[in-house]
Amino acid sequence: MEFINEKYLDELITNKYFGDKNLQLSIIEKAKLGKGLSLKDSAILLNIIDDEILIELYKTAKEIKENIYGNRLVMFAPLYLTNACVNNCLYCAFRMDNKEIIRKTLTLEEVESEAFQLIKDGHKRLLLVCGEHPKESNLPYVGNAIERIYNLDYKGNNIRRVNVNIAPLTTDEFKILHSFEIGTYQIFQETYHYNTYSIMHPSGPKKDYTFRLHAPERAFEAGIDDLGIGVLFGLTDYKFELLALLSHAEYLDKTLGVGPHTISIPRLEPAQNAPAAQQPPHAVDDSSFKKIVAIIRLAVPYTGIILSTREKPELRRELFNVGVSQISAGSKTSPGAYKNDTGNKFGQFQLGDHRELHEVVEDVCNLGYMPSFCTACYRSGRTGDRFMKLAKSGKIGEICTPNALATFKEYLLDFANGKDLSRVEKTLMEQIENLPDKEKKITKKMVEELKKGERDIYF
Ligand code: SAM
Ligand code: SF4
Numbered sequence: 108m109e110f111i112n113e114k115y116l117d118e119l120i121t122n123k124y125f126g127d128k129n130l131q132l133s134i135i136e137k138a139k140l141g142k143g144l145s146l147k148d149s150a151i152l153l154n155i156i157d158d159e160i161l162i163e164l165y166k167t168a169k170e171i172k173e174n175i176y177g178n179r180l181v182m183f184a185p186l187y188l189t190n191a192c193v194n195n196c197l198y199c200a201f202r203m204d205n206k207e208i209i210r211k212t213l214t215l216e217e218v219e220s221e222a223f224q225l226i227k228d229g230h231k232r233l234l235l236v237c238g239e240h241p242k243e244s245n246l247p248y249v250g251n252a253i254e255r256i257y258n259l260d261y262k263g264n265n266i267r268r269v270n271v272n273i274a275p276l277t278t279d280e281f282k283i284l285h286s287f288e289i290g291t292y293q294i295f296q297e298t299y300h301y302n303t304y305s306i307m308h309p310s311g312p313k314k315d316y317t318f319r320l321h322a323p324e325r326a327f328e329a330g331i332d333d334l335g336i337g338v339l340f341g342l343t344d345y346k347f348e349l350l351a352l353l354s355h356a357e358y359l360d361k362t363l364g365v366g367p368h369t370i371s372i373p374r375l376e377p378a379q380n381a382p383a384a385q386q387p388p389h390a391v392d393d394s395s396f397k398k399i400v401a402i403i404r405l406a407v408p409y410t411g412i413i414l415s416t417r418e419k420p421e422l423r424r425e426l427f428n429v430g431v432s433q434i435s436a437g438s439k440t441s442p443g444a445y446k447n448d449t450g451n452k453f454g455q456f457q458l459g460d461h462r463e464l465h466e467v468v469e470d471v472c473n474l475g476y477m478p479s480f481c482t483a484c485y486r487s488g489r490t491g492d493r494f495m496k497l498a499k500s501g502k503i504g505e506i507c508t509p510n511a512l513a514t515f516k517e518y519l520l521d522f523a524n525g526k527d528l529s530r531v532e533k534t535l536m537e538q539i540e541n542l543p544d545k546e547k548k549i550t551k552k553m554v555e556e557l558k559k560g561e562r563d564i565y566f
Contacts, residue, residue: 116350126156143406152398164405165397179476180471181480182436183234188248191212197382197384206380207379226266267563297339336371338373366407372403375390379454412432509550517562
């Protein structure tokens with residue numbers, strides 16, 4: 108944990124000179140170069156209270172996101188395999204001591220039917236999630252589940268990327284996970300504050316702070332080079348958590364040569380029989396949360412920021428504007444809930460956004476964003492440092508925009524049935540017309556092939 112220097116982070120948080128408005132503005136100006144920020148710079152931005160400077164911060168976050176990722180918002184959904192868990196995280200309904208939840212582990216047939224339902228909704232990317240349990244969610248089971256998911260096909264539509272958020276593994280186990288052809292391996296430290304971590308994780312293997320903290324390096328050593336990190340906001344002071352998260356990103360970039368592919372920003376939601384979730388010890392209000400997202404965008408411009416359906420639609424709309432690049436949509440957090448909605452009896456926590464995928468797609472388009480179901484980078488070997496080079500040089504958009512538009516067109520061709528998405532279709536065509544010549548030509552060709560019945564076209 109040498110790179111999480113609590114004393115240094117506390118000094119940065121309490122430095123009274125960081126309230127200087129000119130200093131804050133000069134850092135926002137520097138961030139416009141898109142080269143990221145030091146920890147000290149980020150700490151200074153955390154002290155912004157002046158409304159005009161906040162507006163400048165948000166405007167810059169939006170510009171940086173659009174320079175690197177354009178107006179794309181990548182869509183995905185989580186798929187929960189099991190809610191069985193041997194840990195006791197005080198914020199989670201899956202914790203072992205919660206006797207009120209009904210435990211369920213999906214059979215492989217149920218995994219298929221859940222994933223099939225998501226394919227029929229129009230999804231192409233899944234995030235596999237499960238509790239930690241040596242019997243219920245062991246590696247062979249996870250591997251079998253992934254294999255079944257990749258093998259599904261619905262009229263040329265399928266799941267093309269399975270990202271995974273499971274408990275940390277040893278390097279040898281990560282090698283096995285890598286062999287299942289996963290996309291990103293995600294792991295949230297939950298809280299970087301050592302004492303808070305110990306209180307929140309009273310028993311089970313997750314008690315081990317250090318084993319969790321170093322999981323990304325072990326995964327990398329095992330060959331998994333797209334890594335996602337995150338904090339569960341609400342457990343301790345958000346300023347500390349944000350600076351620690353950025354220290355982690357900096358450390359990974361320096362030691363592995365690749366920073367985190369994604370940063371997730373879950374915020375504590377109410378969860379059944381989970382004391383820390385009923386009354387978050389350091390609840391983060393919406394405006395601080397927005398500031399957190401914008402600072403992440405300025406500090407690590409090349410990283411994807413993931414926003415889940417934990418948040419309500421109104422706030423999600425605001426956060427798209429300050430740097431979010433990936434969102435979940437139409438999510439359920441109980442094993443089996445896509446086929447048979449089971450309400451709260453099996454769920455991990457309460458959601459804020461209950462809309463179906465097509466409603467989110469329409470909303471996102473109306474706001475001027477382009478929904479993307481693209482999985483091309485990972486399937487064309489553009490992962491790890493190869494992806495980062497393209498993202499850092501700003502070239503990723505040239506590849507992503509045509510691929511994103513093509514997958515969006517594919518979605519409209521196959522999943523608009525019975526839904527009036529004509530306005531959305533019109534937006535798509537306008538976006539194609541507005542592209543630079545080279546990209547326009549490529550995209551139009553892909554769209555023509557899709558109309559003829561081709562599927563899964565990318566480059
Ligand atoms: N069980 C594995 C683990 O803990 O690493 C896999 C991930 S867990 C099922 C998914 C994530 O949900 C956790 O890492 C945590 O950040 C988040 N989570 C748990 N309880 C939550 C709550 N009450 N509100 C919001 N997010 C929560
Ligand atoms: Fe289990 Fe993960 Fe929930 Fe903790 S957060 S109780 S490890 S499922």
